[in-house]
Amino acid sequence: MTDLAVPQATAAQPRRNGFWSRFRRHKGAVIGGTLLGLIMLAVLLGPTLWPYTAGQINLTDRNLGASLSHPMGTDHLGRDLFASVLKGGRVTVLVGLVAMMLSLLIGTAVGVVAGMVRWLDAPLMRLTDLFLALPVLPLLLVTIMLWRDSLRSVFGAEAGIFLLIVTMIGLTSWMQTARILRAEILALKEREFVTAATALGLRPAGIIRRHILPNVMGLIVVSATLGLANAIVTESALSFLGLGFPPDHPTWGRLLFDGTDYLTLTPARALWPGVLITLTVLSANYLGEGLRDAFDPRGTIKRK
């Protein structure tokens, strides 16, 4: 009772120290976080630093193996695979990040409202069920067909399809976040410090900002890392189906799809994009797990 009454400002300092030491104890999370950081740095800076341009056709250097100048080899048109992977990673990671943020935003909003506003709880949860029941890939195919042309004429080919994919992934992957947040908030709402805040006359918006959100921050961050992984996998699946971005805009999924026909000739073409998708998703998952443990000193989330 007494530690709960300690004002938020003074509680923050020791808590953060504990957070870092707990996080560092989780080896997988540290490695995952570092790797994810490195991958993001590489795809951010790589295309500008690397001498070859993605998509540059060079008919004399076709189907080369790995060498110093082409660390991942070249494809059947002599394009440097490393350059394509760096450029493709930029799109893939960007799709992952933006879609994740969108789904987080929707998920948090729905989760918090459902948890806090009693009469909205049931309708919002039924809406969540509805979205959970939607088959994502067919839905994506239909929307791509319906809105691709109009978005293309407004934003251009690449930006148009980017917006479409990001929006659709975001709109169809917020449900887990919403559900978990709602459950947590329902429990938090009954706690003494919330009752005390209500008794002191704090408005609901203030309660959410001061007491609810800081307490579910850990959950939100965990959802974020998982959402990132999910968005990358969905985008890869779309590209793997030959949909999504135009064929000459490489993404990891697209590179993997193109590479499968050449598995015996140049296995590197399918291997590297596949390895990178796996590494990114795995790193994000480990990071999420580490963050979850770190945010939750008493392991309440784990027990759930």
Place this chain on the structure above:
Amino acid sequence: MSVNLRPVGYLTLSICALSSAAMADRGDQGKLSLLYWQAPTLLNPYLASAPKDSEPASLVLEPLARYDENGIMLPWLAEAIPTLENGGIDPDMGSITWTLKQGIKWSDGSDFTAEDVVFTADYCMSADSGCQMTAKFTDVSQVEALDAHTVRISFAKPKPYPYGPFVGLEVPVLQANQFADCIGPDAVNCSAENLSPIGTGPYRITEFKPGDVVSYDINPYYRDATKPGFASVVVKGGGDALGAARAVLETGEFDYAWNLQLDPEVLTKMKAANKGQVVSSFGTAVERLQVNLTNPATDLYDARSTRDGGAHPFLADPRVTKALSLAIDRTALVQIAYGEAGRPTCDVLAAPAIYTSGANDDCLTQDLDRARALLDEAGWTDSDGDGIRDKDGHSMALLYQTSVNPVRQTTQDLLKAWWTEIGVETELRAIAPAVFFGGDQSSPDTFQKFYADLEMFTNFFPGSDPEPYLNNWTCAAIPTPENGWAGMNVPRYCDADYDALIAKLGNTVDLEQRIDISKELNNMLMQAGALIPLVHRGEVSAHATSLQGVRMNVWDSELWNIADWTRAK
């Protein structure tokens, strides 16, 4: 006496041995396994027109005449090919009379007669039968049996090329007795008959699991007592082209694999295992760019890609399409993407050889400077310095779509690179084949709707007469919203002179004149820039090195001479 007999006995034995090596006995070659990676689902070519169905059916069902590997017609169940000279074709072109071979039996032992032929025509021409081959019976007014072995097919109007019905693998003769109850709407319900037709061919079906496997054994009543060589045949379906090629060329599990459109390097690498060889044959298939001569702009809504929407902002100018064509290095394209399965071409009518125009061959060599000069001449220059040509504020940017297929995406990448060099921007789009070729009215991505500037696919014509094929580019064949986007005139090319010449072709009998008109029609299409031919495509298959007698045939069934196939000892 006994002393004298011995050498004779030896001699006879050795003659026997010699003859069996040269001409095998029926069924002494063992088992033959074929791999059709698109699995057959129905063995009645009248209801399933895809090669994956009609080719496995061709082991059983035979036409009156078929084409050999050079595209020349051979009498098959008929005594001879009817011509004007031998009186088989009526002098006014109103009818054709086929004389059937004597003594041919169905695999159930009954006689093959003219009645079967008449029945088959009725079967396909009866209303609501769902027959896919009605085009072969165009203008047929009557099919009648003059006697047990003579059939006369009459036409409603003079038919200079009357070899539509019963010539080629798509239109074989069905047994009247078996299909008697399958006329009209009942045709599709006759599953037992459609899955296991009785035929006159070298084999008969013993078991058929649709979408999986067809097993055959020898037709005991087959007309040639020494054939077929293989005692049993299995056609296995399923998988993909890559796996099929591997099964024949690398592992040797199968003797024959069909339709192997693969990266040439992948095939070459597989061939190194020395288990099999790759065979190709060139028919009439040409991979071409279809040029949208109408405006596909989104803001035209329902008038998009129709002649009502107006001409294309730049592709309607033949100089522009000529420049696009000249910028393509077709030789490099063939080397990289097609290998043995392709040859550069500048004519959309690239085969048979007698019909090849050759008047457009200057596009065979890439000439970027001339391409640039042509664009300059047409008024398209890079006035704002962004590397892309423009005119009147309109930038020269193309949307270039095709189906998802590794060879086509390679082609797209190469063409985009070449067009960048002459200052044309290209946006690529690849559409799932089921959607692109699906013909779904509600989808904006079908090849007929053509909501793009360029699109690429292959088209061909069966047999050796190009008239129906050239008919594809008349004004009447333009797909429009009114006709439900049907029709093959995808470029929306419309020229009264072309239509007049097509009408003339329909009334011309003399082969020389027909050839000249066909070439002229081809040249008109090329000069108007309606199509940009890229590659004359061959069919590619692979067979085990030990398999002998394969004469790869693109004009008819690849298995057309399966009765002659043998295994090297």
